[in-house]
Amino acid sequence: VFFKYKGLQFEAKPTAPDAVYAAKLQELLGGAYGEMTVAMQYLFQGWNCRMPGKYKDLILDVGTEELAHVEMISIMIARLLEGAPAETTAKACGGNPILAAVVGGMNPAQAIVSGGGPLLADSSGQAWSGKYIIASGNLFADFHANATAEMQGIIQATRLYNMTDDPGVREMLQFNIARDTMHQNMWLAALEELKNDGLENIPVPSQHPFDERNVAHAYEFQNMSEHVDSALGQWASGPAPDGKGQFTWVQNVQPTTAEPAPPLSDPMLYATAPAAAKGPAVEPGKAPATGSLVEKVKEALS
Amino acid sequence: VFFKYKGLQFEAKPTAPDAVYAAKLQELLGGAYGEMTVAMQYLFQGWNCRMPGKYKDLILDVGTEELAHVEMISIMIARLLEGAPAETTAKACGGNPILAAVVGGMNPAQAIVSGGGPLLADSSGQAWSGKYIIASGNLFADFHANATAEMQGIIQATRLYNMTDDPGVREMLQFNIARDTMHQNMWLAALEELKNDGLENIPVPSQHPFDERNVAHAYEFQNMSEHVDSALGQWASGPAPDGKGQFTWVQNVQPTTAEPAPPLSDPMLYATAPAAAKGPAVEPGKAPATGSLVEKVKEALS
Amino acid sequence: VFFKYKGLQFEAKPTAPDAVYAAKLQELLGGAYGEMTVAMQYLFQGWNCRMPGKYKDLILDVGTEELAHVEMISIMIARLLEGAPAETTAKACGGNPILAAVVGGMNPAQAIVSGGGPLLADSSGQAWSGKYIIASGNLFADFHANATAEMQGIIQATRLYNMTDDPGVREMLQFNIARDTMHQNMWLAALEELKNDGLENIPVPSQHPFDERNVAHAYEFQNMSEHVDSALGQWASGPAPDGKGQFTWVQNVQPTTAEPAPPLSDPMLYATAPAAAKGPAVEPGKAPATGSLVEKVKEALS
Amino acid sequence: VFFKYKGLQFEAKPTAPDAVYAAKLQELLGGAYGEMTVAMQYLFQGWNCRMPGKYKDLILDVGTEELAHVEMISIMIARLLEGAPAETTAKACGGNPILAAVVGGMNPAQAIVSGGGPLLADSSGQAWSGKYIIASGNLFADFHANATAEMQGIIQATRLYNMTDDPGVREMLQFNIARDTMHQNMWLAALEELKNDGLENIPVPSQHPFDERNVAHAYEFQNMSEHVDSALGQWASGPAPDGKGQFTWVQNVQPTTAEPAPPLSDPMLYATAPAAAKGPAVEPGKAPATGSLVEKVKEALS
Amino acid sequence: VFFKYKGLQFEAKPTAPDAVYAAKLQELLGGAYGEMTVAMQYLFQGWNCRMPGKYKDLILDVGTEELAHVEMISIMIARLLEGAPAETTAKACGGNPILAAVVGGMNPAQAIVSGGGPLLADSSGQAWSGKYIIASGNLFADFHANATAEMQGIIQATRLYNMTDDPGVREMLQFNIARDTMHQNMWLAALEELKNDGLENIPVPSQHPFDERNVAHAYEFQNMSEHVDSALGQWASGPAPDGKGQFTWVQNVQPTTAEPAPPLSDPMLYATAPAAAKGPAVEPGKAPATGSLVEKVKEALS
Amino acid sequence: VFFKYKGLQFEAKPTAPDAVYAAKLQELLGGAYGEMTVAMQYLFQGWNCRMPGKYKDLILDVGTEELAHVEMISIMIARLLEGAPAETTAKACGGNPILAAVVGGMNPAQAIVSGGGPLLADSSGQAWSGKYIIASGNLFADFHANATAEMQGIIQATRLYNMTDDPGVREMLQFNIARDTMHQNMWLAALEELKNDGLENIPVPSQHPFDERNVAHAYEFQNMSEHVDSALGQWASGPAPDGKGQFTWVQNVQPTTAEPAPPLSDPMLYATAPAAAKGPAVEPGKAPATGSLVEKVKEALS
Secondary structure, eight states: OEEOOOSOSOOOOSSOOOOOHHHHHHHHSSTTTTHHHHHHHHHHHHHTTTTHHHHHHHHHHHHHHHHHHHHHHHHHHHHHHHTTTSSHHHHTTTOOOOHHHHHHHHHHHHTTTSSSSOBBTTTTTBBBGGGGGGOSSSHHHHHHHHHHHHHHHHHHHHHHHHTTHHHHHHHHHHHHHHHHHHHHHHHHHHHHHHHHHTSSSSSSSSSSSGGGGHHHHHTTTOOBBSSSSGGGSTTTSSEEEEEEEEEESSSSSOSSOOOOOOOOOGGGGGOOOOOOOOOOOTTTSSTTTTTTHHHHHHHHHH | OEEEOOSSSSSOOSSSOHHHHHHHHHHHSSTTTTTTHHHHHHHHHTTTTOOOOOHHHHHHHHHHHHHHHHHHHHHHHHHTTTTOSOOOOHHHHTTTTHHHHHHTTTTTTHHHHHHHHHHHBBBOOOBGGGGGOOSSSOHHHHHHHHHHHHHHHHHHHHHHHHHHOOOOHHHHHHHHHHHHHHHHHHHHHHHHHHHHHTSOSSSSSSSOOOOGGHHHHTTTTOOOOOOOGGGSTOOOOOOOOOOOOEEEEEEEEESSSOOOOOOOOOGGOOOOGGGBBBHHHHHOSOTTTTTTHHHHHHHHOO | EEOOOOSSSSSSSSSSOHHHHHHHHHHHHHTTSSSSHHHHHHHHHHHTTTTHHHHHHHHHHHHHHHHHHHHHHHHHHHTTTTTTOSSSSHHHHHTHHHHHHHHHHSOOHHHHHSSSSSSSSSOOBOOGGGGGGGOOOOOHHHHHHHHHHHHHHHHHHHHHHTTTTOEEEEHHHHHHHHHHHHHHHHHHHHHHHHHHSSSOOSSTTSSOOOOOGGGHHHTTEEEBBSSSGGGSTTTTSEEEETTOEEEESSSSOOOSSSSOOOBBGGGGGGGOOOGGGGGGOOOOOOTTTHHHHHHHHHHHHH | HHHHHHSSSOOOOOOOOOHHHHHHHHHHHHTTTTTTHHHHHHHHHHOOOOOOHHHHHHHHHHHHHHHHHHHHHHHHHHTTTTTTTOOHHHHHHTTTTHHHHTTTTTTHHHHHTTTSOOOBBBBTTOOOOOOGGOOOOOHHHHHHHHHHHHHHHHHHHHHHHTTTOHHHHHHHHHHHHHHHHHHHHHHHHHHHHHHHSSSSOEEESSTTTOOOOHHHTTTEEOOOOOOOGGGSTTSSSOOOTTTSSSSESSOOOHHHHHHHHHHHHGGGGTOOOOOOBBOOOOOSSOTTTTTHHHHHHHHOOO | OOOEEOOOOOOOOOOOOOOHHHHHHHHHHHSSSHHHHHHHHHHHHHHHHOOOTHHHHHHHHHHHHHHHHHHHHHHHHHHHHHTTSSSSSSHHHOOOOOHHHHTTTTTTTHTHHHHSOOSSSSSOOBBBGGOOOOOOSSHHHHHHHHHHHHHHHHHHHHHHTTTTHHHHHHHHHHHHHHHHHHHHHHHHHHHHHHTTTTTTOSSTTTOOOOOGGGGGHHHHEEBBOOOGGGGGGSSSEEOTTSSSSSEEEESOOOSSSSSSOOOOBOOOTOOOGGGBBBBOOOOOOOOTTTTHHHHHHHHHHH | OEOOSSSSSSSOOSSSHHHHHHHHHHHHHHHSSSSSHHHHHHHHHHOOOTTTTHHHHHHHHHHHHHHHHHHHHHHHHHHHHOOOSSHHHHHHHHHHHHHHHHHHSSSSHHHTTTSSSOBBOOOOOOOOGGHHHOOOOOOHHHHHHHHHHHHHHHHHHHHHHTTTTHHHHHHHHHHHHHHHHHHHHHHHHHHHHHHHTSSOOSSSTTOOOOOOOGHHHHHHEEOOSSGGGGGGGTTSEEEOOTTEEEEEESSSOOOSOSSSOOOBBBGGGGGOOOGGGGGOOOOOTTTTTTTTHHHHHHHOOO
């Protein structure tokens, strides 16, 4: 259950409207790494968390803060749109060619669809998608994803900071950037805490049984290109970060199989194939080619 | 430019077909964290990379390897679909209720649309999207995203490993899991390398000028919930991972502003508002309310 | 700013897990008319609202409640998924053909992607989209959309109610259905209030100047089909609900124009057209065919 | 079966081309509340309608009319694009800074992809989606959705009307606005008719058995915010529109449960959890934790 | 303008309901190559057609017919869904394990969302998208796309034909397949007609001036793989279908450039780059690095 | 397995940056008919191909070449974006109204999201989708789709060629256009080869048994419109391209059925229907209305 206060977490008041900038700022609201994404990513991680206590509290609290960021950016966008031209382009230009120049950069949907308010979309007008969030249940993988989201988000915020000189907008973005700084540090600290608590470690998922036969492949840089300077980094030799193996670097990795033979082709699917590559027509009443499933099930039954 | 060999990086041959599993395995091919995502994410990062040398070579080489993974999973799916029933459900069931049981789990589009082959879609049949990839140009943020993608990808691969006992499928997945292990370690090592080379550091982007007035907000856990166990982690006190500040934990953070006053409403947009909240109608020939943009431009001109 | 409590608005505890039902219940969470849609629709309407006071408070408060519904359904789905088979289909079936029968109805992404938790997607696995919400700024149109969302949502909830006999799930859905009943009534009452306050009336937007020449078309049922029973309803004769006109019913409405002549075709776009239908090639340095825009601007300037 | 006439329902001829406006007008064609949405929404409702006669005839006839609107807007967009610059931006600008100003507002896909014709997309270039339509089979809920679609659509049409002063475009939009006026009134009248015919009533679906234990929740405004002016509307006290209950207004609604305990975590899914929170590994051959489904089925069998 | 008849183009009556098949048949309705796609593709091509007469009439007429196909499939799906279980899975299974078996293959959204009716989505539940259609204005390219759509559509229809043995469904599909046969032939004939009328020819767009310097590349098979059997087809030697060149086959095509040097990196975008690769900071008041555009415009002005 | 060279297939170096053009060129990269589509379409067709040898080699080789095109366009876009304004619009405009004019046409996401690099999206910013590709397994249908993709792609390339006069960009596009010319010819030749090899013929799929009762419908133009000039083409009379029938042209095709009666309505789904049209409530323990499936299965068992 949530409770809503009337005030904002931080002031979101531009010194002057700027409809072109309002279109750009949508990226922080409804972009793949915008505030909506982190809000929902953290809340869904919290609702999917199997451990009551500090981790769950951490996730759900920050998710709640991010809702306040969604609110701040939404208010800011509405205010940036105040007085945006809602008339003909020619009139909007008035006698001023410079003014006219910027009209092209506006997002017409902010007027036509939302009447001067924010959209739940990014700076290209592409709607926000539930696919942007991840909540796998594995806290290490998810906290790493969270630090990633904060890093991409802060980079977009600093770029947007450079794209305006409106003191009010910059003031709010500085606050946002400070919070993203906190959240980057916070998720990185939480990754350490998970290790210290013995809950998870790299490579995740650490509970998966290690396959001894694939040790070589697990620490081997397979070079499949002319790009051989990849041999010069610490990922090409020396101990791996997980402390369990030594990196090696292998040049000119080749295929390990012959050209894969295609599966038989079902005549009822009309794939093009020579007659020999066609599976036999299934006779009515006989078990079809998924027979293998039957075998598996029979085995399980006995 | 790419060159294609006929063989596979690793054998992709199931011991027996399993059409239900073929539907699940789509997640590794066309899911948000599947092989298509990492292949395209790395290639686009490489083409957007501003530094010739070891980093660029690293990225582009691994992107090329991931294309081979897209190939392996695609071949595996086609083979798992061999003999999948392409007839009526009743016939497919034949005399076998257990066989019938699994038919419901198949993805009909793998027959109807691709004729027994893979789709560029995930295990729900949702098509792969170019929005899944990120290539921001900032290598630290992007390598962190890459490690995240490998972690989520490996978790999905290990889950899928547990969902089959086909020796051939498990053999391939073990190889995939080994490569994901390598890639997790590799991107984490590359993050270290970026720090060691003095190119980037947390908080990213480290070149953005730090705003002294927001130091408090940049290291402060703002608790906005009953979830107070969040005070118990190392993100709530002590030094932050970036070595630049000390975490604090603040209870009951309150709004810092009054309820935000809405912007004026343009009468031509027909938003509901009391007359007093409506902006004046713009007179033809006069500069409209984006006048602020005009002022900014004038200033820039002088 | 939001504050989060630990408890739920209402108990969300199934009597027993049911992974197949968990897949269906996603519709109430991430479907086009699920809880996520109403939560975001109301919050964005609130942030876009130009009138402080009872309407804005109404919208934002109910949006906050809907977040608690997103939470309830999310918790319920995670609990319904407890113990869902994460192994091979054959093992999951064990010796039980009936159990096997239901396995096909599960959503594998709830295991592979979210590890036994909810997805931000609907019952087909299609991700939630920011396009599902509307916040036009016109409160009458938006409250009408809200009542619509509650009606579609309640119908889906009652259908889902009939698809389970788990007492715990039914208990929660009864609460949800009661709240949807409240919200239907509430938005309908709010539509009345807007009329009573003289802020808006049908046809919306009531501030748009009425075009006298189109009165006939504004109250005329134009029949373009064999479906002539449409003449039998109160939409075909008598006073219209807006009290401003009388419905008429017209049979066999015909086109009012000849076949529309196509516009000239630009040779540089390679559309297929006879030579005569091609526009003249634009000479470099001359104003292109958008000259009309130039004329408009000139006019505005003078 | 449909029959197509050559002429248009109403003239769609701009006085002069205007490529920038052509990009905006896409919203009426392929936006979430554009003509394509209402055409398909009504047709699918008709094909899903279980009652031959006046309601079905109404729906299918208006759906057929909306196809004529899709046609009108498509023709208008093609004509607005006549002569739109298909050459370099610099040449398009020619010697005219004002002309140059507007070029930025054009949608390049209208030239590159459709060669000067309409796209099935909105004013942001986002493709139209089948998710925009609703046809639930419940006519009351669907007619309410239809009135909503007409309201949002007319608001967008009136905003677009204000964004042009081309007499030809305005002429067509006046006709469109008149038809949307008719359709708003019509769907509202049809809602009345459904009540009068005793087929449905609010709250929909009226056939669902009322749960007496939830009466309080069904007429109760639960305030979860500082936004207490919500107590001032007719939704907070007095009779509800359905005539079945009295509104109440409750301040400071609190959670009714303790923090929800998470479900057990399946070890095979690698969610992070303390050992105690992990479910037992399922032994092969034993019924897995979906046993509850087995119980239900057994019960149904006996 | 369209007129709607009550009857169907062909009978759409299954002998018995089959909810599992109803889910599959969605592919013909809302799939990428379903009836909705061809209906809208042809109508938009017609509205974008610059040539009144036989071609335009052809396109618009067939588009109108395809609307009747959308109708037929929609009716068929609703009828296939009659009596589909809308209760608990256990009850739906009743005492019958075989019946239970098929329940998993149903699409729950056909019950929850559309109440037993069709969705505008494909067999995976993915909504139809306006991106599926193409109307480029070039009739040759578009008719070729139309023949493609009919070929993919008929293949899906024949596969679906094999997946049922319901005489009523098969009867309708035979009609559909016959119409797709007609339409394949028709579009291929129309391609011939375009050539005969001298309007277009391969390679399209034939009006684009041929670049003599690239003749070699225009008829050269560039082999970039071990897959050398590609030399054995008629695409590797002999005259090309356009009659303008001779095919050649080139082995081991190599890159023609060195590794591309990256562009300068803007310091304000925080891309990772060595200092030397960073562009100079832009001084306020000075022309930024898009100066090249200024030069182009100056040139155009003079 | 793929191997990557450092160099490009062809030089991709603009003479000068042009950020507006970079936004347009995205269509060739991530549009529905861009390089990404053909690369993935061909690779997936190859991995789904059931015939080792010349056809499979052809498909996979050209798919590999298209990856090199994705690379070229990506590099070109990054270079076109060099120095694109990443600051305030006003500063970007500097003292130059013409420069200002073009700023509106830029895609802000190319700066905010990708830091001056390409996006995997089209010229409207809509992300590339896995739905754009088709790999049906039927080579004739797929090669026809491939020729279509090359035709639409080349038309977009030639339009983009006309939209720039940068010699470097035009040089690269000439190469692209030459390759698209080759590929058009190549797929058309491959269609011939399939016929010559007796593998497939029109109408595809030629292995589907012909239904004699529908011969009339299979060669009949059914005119459902006023558009009677459709009778004038070779698709209306004379032999059909498949050599198996004679085209006929039929005026005023009428429905062949009465208005379709709706299916019974399940009371548990709350569709609006008269009582008589409601199906009987299913009694617990009894077989529900999908009984027909039971019958089918019983029949198959015996």
